[in-house]
Amino acid sequence: MAEISENGPTRLPDHGSVEAVLARLPAGADETVLAAALGEAFPGFAFSAANVDDQYWRDTRSVLAADGTRIAEYRPWMKAELAKDNGDIATVWRRLQDTDLQISEWHGNSVYAFAPTGPGAADYVQISLGRETEWRAGPIVSPSRRPWGEEELLDPSWISHDDMSDDKVLAGPLYRLHGKAGSSVVHVRSFLARYARLERDKREARRPELERRVWVGSDGTRTPFLASQPDYFDFKPREVRFFQDWEESSAREPCLRALGPRHPGLRTQGRA
Known part of the structure; x- marks a missing residue:
């Protein structure tokens, strides 16, 4: 459920x-x-x-x-x-x-x-x-x-x-x-939570590989990949960010009052 x-x-x-x-x-x-x-x-x-x-x-x-x-x-x-x-x-x-x-x-x-x-x-x-x-x-x-x-x-x-x-x-x-x-x-909230969890698990599965990866600059400087991408494991899918931005937006309350129970359609998959 x-x-x-x-x-x-x-x-x-x-x-x-x-x-x-x-x-x-x-x-x-x-x-x-x-x-x-x-x-x-x-x-x-x-x-x-x-x-x-x-x-x-x-x-x-x-x-x-x-x-x-x-x-x-x-x-x-x-x-x-x-x-x-x-x-x-x-x-x-x-x-x-x-x-x-x-x-x-x-x-x-x-x-x-x-x-x-x-x-x-x-x-x-x-x-x-x-x-x-x-x-x-x-x-x-x-x-x-x-x-x-x-x-x-x-x-x-x-x-x-x-x-x-x-x-x-x-x-x-x-x-x-x-x-x-x-x-x-x-x-929708459950869908977004599952989507975020799947993205997080997918990225975590790459952690051993990414911990070994380095960027090599033109001068030979070696920078660990995760040091250059510190937010890699905190990434949120755009659908999740959309709703988070809406929640934090100053326009949220006027929109909700105007729309009542109506919400934008979220297309999770194509038509069969």
């Missing part, structure tokens, strides 16, 4: 428990409904939620029949179709042109939910999500242009994301956690 401020709630949300909350939300729920559901599921947390201007398209696609029935995941299905024609891209393209099969794709927008766990700038829990919609993105192959390589066929470039409209929506909007289980739900 992650560390929390002594003034914070006693139990932090985790990946599995947040997924259970998301599974109960109705399609189309907005950030207000999301925050309320999280607050109800995790007593003691005053959640807020906000979307950011970070649109994306997932590379997980499905093959659809004409009536919208999902047939298979697109990429492995298309590899099997290529295998039927011994990898002949032109033959596969011409054969699939005569079908009414289509591709579905997930479009999303990044959302952050967050709740304070104490009075400090880093005392908050952050949940990284996407609000995603599945839509009918286009025909199974380009109707007019033959793909010239396998990867072009497996990663359909003929899809026009500008064509997304309400009549093409198949599912959603639904919320989905971003990243792996250890990165989508983060208690």
Whole structure:
């Protein structure tokens, strides 16, 4: 269990428990409904939620029949179709042109939910999500242009994301956690403490090597490396320094009063 401020709630949300909350939300729920559901599921947390201007398209696609029935995941299905024609891209393209099969794709927008766990700038829990919609993105192959390589066929470039409209929506909007289980739900102070500890351990592991290292000046003067870098083992990662500087800043209190429970999103890992 992650560390929390002594003034914070006693139990932090985790990946599995947040997924259970998301599974109960109705399609189309907005950030207000999301925050309320999280607050109800995790007593003691005053959640807020906000979307950011970070649109994306997932590379997980499905093959659809004409009536919208999902047939298979697109990429492995298309590899099997290529295998039927011994990898002949032109033959596969011409054969699939005569079908009414289509591709579905997930479009999303990044959302952050967050709740304070104490009075400090880093005392908050952050949940990284996407609000995603599945839509009918286009025909199974380009109707007019033959793909010239396998990867072009497996990663359909003929899809026009500008064509997304309400009549093409198949599912959603639904919320989905971003990243792996250890990165989508983060208690920021605990994350910073672990990050600092890992950096410190990494540097300590090099101590025997660095104690033997010397700088040799142009005049032959020999200076031990650690004598020239006395703060080497006290180094703090920039993320840790950011929050420390914010804590010590004269602007901290006005910012916290203006933002209330809102905090800047901390991107700990890329989207899955």
